[in-house]
Amino acid sequence: MAEKNEEERELTGLYAAVHSAIWLIGLAVLFYTSNWFPGILILVAISGVAQALLQMLAKQEEAKAQAAQQARQAALAVPATCPTCGAAINASTVVWSGVATAHCPYCKAAIALKTNA
Numbered sequence: 001m002a003e004k005n006e007e008e009r010e011l012t013g014l015y016a017a018v019h020s021a022i023w024l025i026g027l028a029v030l031f032y033t034s035n036w037f038p039g040i041l042i043l044v045a046i047s048g049v050a051q052a053l054l055q056m057l058a059k060q061e062e063a064k065a066q067a068a069q070q071a072r073q074a075a076l077a078v079p080a081t082c083p084t085c086g087a088a089i090n091a092s093t094v095v096w097s098g099v100a101t102a103h104c105p106y107c108k109a110a111i112a113l114k115t116n117a
């Protein structure tokens with residue numbers, strides 16, 4: 001949970017930086033071209049589009065981080081060998097039948113997953 005909060009703060013910081021840059025550059029362009037109207041409306045539109053894009057990116061990053069976290073937890077939970085036939089197994093070779101249930105690819109026995117600390 002702490003990791004997730006940290007990521008959200010980073011993305012918020014990124015948005016704030018991009019937002020500031022858009023406004024500073026936009027206002028500079030409007031100042032030099034003296035094209036305040038409708039220039040200011042275009043700047044507001046660009047700012048809104050940038051916000052929507054960054055929010056979309058933030059959601060994608062969050063989903064990616066969650067998937068990575070789940071993959072890590074799954075890798076930790078699978079024992080090194082099958083308790084039934086003793087074959088070497090890991091999170092990518094076992095047959096997943098659910099989020100918390102896996103079966104040995106060799107003997108098809110259910111594997112008792114280690115609890116995540």
Ligand SMILES: [Zn+2]
Nearest residue numbers: 082085104107
């Ligand atoms: Zn087995």
